[in-house]
Amino acid sequence: MNSKKYSLAEFFCGCGGTSRGFTRSGRFNVAFGNDVKDEALRTFEFNHAHDDVPPATIRKDIRLLDVESIHNALKDRSIAKGDLDVMIGGPPCQGFSQLRRNEHREEGKIVKFSGYSQLAHDPRNDLVLRYLEVAEALGPKFLVIENVPQMLNHGFEGRLVLLCHKN
Known part of the structure; x- marks a missing residue:
């Protein structure tokens, strides 16, 4: 059995739930975490305190990082430029999501949604673009973006492969 552990960096890490799932497989070492919230990074550090090597963290907006x-x-x-195995992150999805958009009803049935229809209408949406810029600069072997399927309706189609699990 291969015992190599893959290096992982998590952005928008929050408490580190996604990266914690990776480490629980026994195949990954979380080397880095980034978030804007101090309390989130403290929890992230706590959740990864018993990893082989605790991850480095930076509390900063990714747009300024x-x-x-x-x-x-x-x-x-001990991860050189170009040697990062996996980069994961869940940029905020509220600007892409259909949740909480205005819905127009006729006789109790939803007939139309209104709200943001362009990437530029929600300032959080540029975080996805910055995440992709950072990924390009780091050059991980694998990139994971957790977001909502509606993201593909905002100019990303053809540039991203979306993997959705439907129950």
Whole structure:
């Protein structure tokens, strides 16, 4: 059996639930976490405190995060430029989601949604673009984006492969 552990960096990490799932497989080491919320990063650090090597963290808006500081944090975890195995993240999805949009009803049935229909209408949506820029700079072997299927309605179709699990 192959005992190699793959390196992983998580953005928009929150408490680290997604990366924790990866580590529970026994196949991944979380090397890096980034979020804007201090309390989220403290929880992320707690949830990964017993990993082989606790991850480096940076509390900063990804739009202001210098890629070189990420490279330095990864280097401190013995991951050279271009050697990151997996980058995961869940940029905010509210701007893409149909949830809480205005719905127009006729005789109690939804006939039309209104709300944002363009990427530029919600300032959070540029976080997805920045996430992709950081991914391009880091060059991970695999990239995972957790978001809603409606994201493909906003100009990403043909550039992203969307994997959806429907029950």
